[in-house]
Amino acid sequence: MLKRVVAEAAANLLASRQRSALALLGIVIGAAAVIAMLNVGAIARNETIRQFRQLGTDILTLRADGNMGLGHFQLSDLEALPLELLAVREVAPFVIGGGSAQHEGQVAHSSQLGITAAFAQVTRMRMREGRFISDYDRFELYAVVGAGLARQLSTPYAPIRVGSPLRIGRYVFTVIGVAEPMLHSPMMPVDIDSTLFVSIPNVRRIMFNPSLSMAILRMQPDADAEVVVGQLQRHLGPKLRDQRLSVQSARQLIAGMQNQMQLFTLLLGAVGAIALALGGVGVMNIMLVSIAERRREIGVRLAIGAQPGDIRTLFLAEAVLLSVTGGVLGIFLGIAGAWGFAWLSGWEFVISPTAAPLGAGVSVAVGIFFGFYPAVMASRLDPIEALRAE
Amino acid sequence: MLELVDIGRSYRVGPGEMHILRHLSLTVAAGELVSIMGGSGSGKTTLMNIIGLLDKPTSGQYRIDGQDVLKAEARELSRLRNRLIGFVFQSFFLLPRLNAWRNVALPLMYRGTPEAEARSRAIAMLERVGLGERTEHMPAMLSGGQKQRVAIARALVGEPRVILADEPTGALDPKVSQEIMDLFLALKREYGVLILIITHDPGVAAQCERQVVLANGVLTEVVPAC
Ligand SMILES: Nc1ncnc2c1ncn2[C@@H]1O[C@H](COP(=O)(O)OP(=O)(O)O)[C@@H](O)[C@H]1O
Ligand SMILES: [Mg+2]
Numbered sequence: 220m221l222k223r224v225v226a227e228a229a230a231n232l233l234a235s236r237q238r239s240a241l242a243l244l245g246i247v248i249g250a251a252a253v254i255a256m257l258n259v260g261a262i263a264r265n266e267t268i269r270q271f272r273q274l275g276t277d278i279l280t281l282r283a284d285g286n287m288g289l290g291h292f293q294l295s296d297l298e299a300l301p302l303e304l305l306a307v308r309e310v311a312p313f314v315i316g317g318g319s320a321q322h323e324g325q326v327a328h329s330s331q332l333g334i335t336a337a338f339a340q341v342t343r344m345r346m347r348e349g350r351f352i353s354d355y356d357r358f359e360l361y362a363v364v365g366a367g368l369a370r371q372l373s374t375p376y377a378p379i380r381v382g383s384p385l386r387i388g389r390y391v392f393t394v395i396g397v398a399e400p401m402l403h404s405p406m407m408p409v410d411i412d413s414t415l416f417v418s419i420p421n422v423r424r425i426m427f428n429p430s431l432s433m434a435i436l437r438m439q440p441d442a443d444a445e446v447v448v449g450q451l452q453r454h455l456g457p458k459l460r461d462q463r464l465s466v467q468s469a470r471q472l473i474a475g476m477q478n479q480m481q482l483f484t485l486l487l488g489a490v491g492a493i494a495l496a497l498g499g500v501g502v503m504n505i506m507l508v509s510i511a512e513r514r515r516e517i518g519v520r521l522a523i524g525a526q527p528g529d530i531r532t533l534f535l536a537e538a539v540l541l542s543v544t545g546g547v548l549g550i551f552l553g554i555a556g557a558w559g560f561a562w563l564s565g566w567e568f569v570i571s572p573t574a575a576p577l578g579a580g581v582s583v584a585v586g587i588f589f590g591f592y593p594a595v596m597a598s599r600l601d602p603i604e605a606l607r608a609e
Numbered sequence: 610m611l612e613l614v615d616i617g618r619s620y621r622v623g624p625g626e627m628h629i630l631r632h633l634s635l636t637v638a639a640g641e642l643v644s645i646m647g648g649s650g651s652g653k654t655t656l657m658n659i660i661g662l663l664d665k666p667t668s669g670q671y672r673i674d675g676q677d678v679l680k681a682e683a684r685e686l687s688r689l690r691n692r693l694i695g696f697v698f699q700s701f702f703l704l705p706r707l708n709a710w711r712n713v714a715l716p717l718m719y720r721g722t723p724e725a726e727a728r729s730r731a732i733a734m735l736e737r738v739g740l741g742e743r744t745e746h747m748p749a750m751l752s753g754g755q756k757q758r759v760a761i762a763r764a765l766v767g768e769p770r771v772i773l774a775d776e777p778t779g780a781l782d783p784k785v786s787q788e789i790m791d792l793f794l795a796l797k798r799e800y801g802v803l804i805l806i807i808t809h810d811p812g813v814a815a816q817c818e819r820q821v822v823l824a825n826g827v828l829t830e831v832v833p834a835c
Contacts, residue, residue: 223718223724231706515702516704519702521663522663522696523690523691523696523716523719524688524720525719526687527683529719602663603658
């Protein structure tokens with residue numbers, strides 16, 4: 220019975236292909252927007268989780284802000300923090316700058332950080348080769364490079380490895396470690412993967428007017444970020460005199476990013492809903508036109524013994540079939556769109572498990588909702604008038 | 610079998626009323642072949658709609674096998690139409706998107722007959738009306754006479770007891786028209802079905818055992834000349 224109704228509906232839709240295709244278009248776009256929205260949301264969530272998995276969420280970044288541009292911390296004030304504040308586990312102060320490095324004729328411009336040994340622990344950096352800068356290295360001309368930067372500086376004949384010489388400005392540094400690849404963390408002002416690291420005493424040799432303006436800090440696992448931020452402000456604030464301390468927590472950043480994503484998702488959802496509603500109106504319009512055209516057919520069916528319910532089912536099946544076809548095409552288009560988004564943004568593509576069932580469900584609902592009125596209209600036609608229709 | 614008593618049917622047109630049928634009575638026994646003649650606009654189609662349970666008279670009584678069908682509700686009327694009555698129209702009214710056998714099988718489908726059975730019965734009926742070779746043809750590929758044969762097969766497939774034909778030969782040339790009439794006569798003998806033929810053609814009417822004329826809203830029996 221159901222099979223026959225569907226087969227007949229399909230035949231009727233195929234008989235007016237062009238018109239059906241037009242009605243389909245609205246549904247396809249609407250469903251695609253809804254699916255794309257759900258998938259992009261899933262992709263972004265996945266990406267956020269990936270980005271924070273590297274550093275963890277018990278991270279704070281500190282920045283000193285002067286009256287003009289970046290300010291300046293005392294190294295000793297920062298290094299004393301784990302001793303003075305219980306909730307602080309470890310601190311990695313850093314000087315931030317940038318410049319070019321040269322190796323065997325390869326020149327790469329990159330960010331450069333002056334760091335202490337704690338940096339590798341706080342950021343959970345791992346060495347692919349060699350070791351990280353130690354606090355005893357001080358003025359030794361040692362450098363550590365991120366995996367990405369190492370790739371840029373390598374030549375086919377001379378890859379960057381422990382012992383490679385690096386010319387930076389007037390100095391020749393020796394590579395003592397190459398890091399493993401790392402994802403860029405939104406908590407860091409630079410992409411660690413393509414950064415060059417030297418000891419803080421060495422920064423004066425490669426940067427003009429360096430300033431110790433930032434630090435990254437790991438809290439104790441059970442610490443409350445907001446409480447720690449308050450403690451830091453009270454403790455460090457006075458020592459900075461006329462400078463300001465700004466602290467950002469990973470949780471705060473995640474919340475901000477999620478808010479932004481939610482707004483974006485909502486926007487796309489609204490677009491999808493509007494497109495679906497327009498598609499639904501399109502379906503309704505097509506059904507009404509089709510019913511007007513097929514009045515005599517309806518009359519014949521009623522005369523032959525069809526119940527009004529049979530006529531309603533016939534037209535409802537056409538509307539639902541139209542919407543479901545549109546929905547299925549929309550699911551594919553939406554997933555393709557989300558894939559394109561992932562490709563453009565360089566993020567990992569994931570399929571949201573709710574997307575396809577929801578898209579299918581919504582398009583069936585649209586078909587039933589907008590197909591119901593025309594179907595009821597058709598079933599209420601007076602057979603005599605329907606038979607008189609030319 | 611059909612019993613119409615004092616039937617009136619009027620339409621409200623503007624402020625006034627237009628009486629199409631007034632105090633019309635007709636009784637037809639099972640298996641009879643009756644022709645109804647009448648001028649254009651005399652109300653023949655209106656009468657057929659009432660007999661075919663598509664329309665209700667404004668006054669009078671209508672019984673089928675003694676059952677007062679004017680009291681039946683819509684679902685029951687659909688069921689009665691499906692079981693009891695077969696329609697044949699002047700312009701065939703085949704469904705353009707269904708092939709010949711599917712058109713014929715339609716009344717069975719609405720009865721809930723399984724598709725395989727409906728198909729074999731439809732094909733048998735098409736063979737009976739001489740279209741055994743064209744069961745898969747679409748209506749657009751058939752001639753007028755062939756379309757009317759399909760329509761007659763559709764009217765008969767459900768084994769109804771009444772066939773109502775509204776000017777079934779009106780759109781056909783005289784030769785084909787006579788073939789259709791021969792088919793009706795044969796089917797009447799074979800199935801013992803009651804056939805009411807509305808027609809303009811005296812030649813068609815003359816072949817029916819009973820002839821009535823509709824004029825001024827009432828029916829008059831034509832007494833055969835001999
Ligand atoms: N719904 C209606 N409203 C008003 N007048 C109608 C309606 N249906 C039919 N009529 C009128 O009833 C008369 C009889 O129509 P009909 O039964 O179709 O005639 P016939 O079939 O004998 O040519 C015509 O004059 C027609 O205009
Ligand atoms: Mg007529």
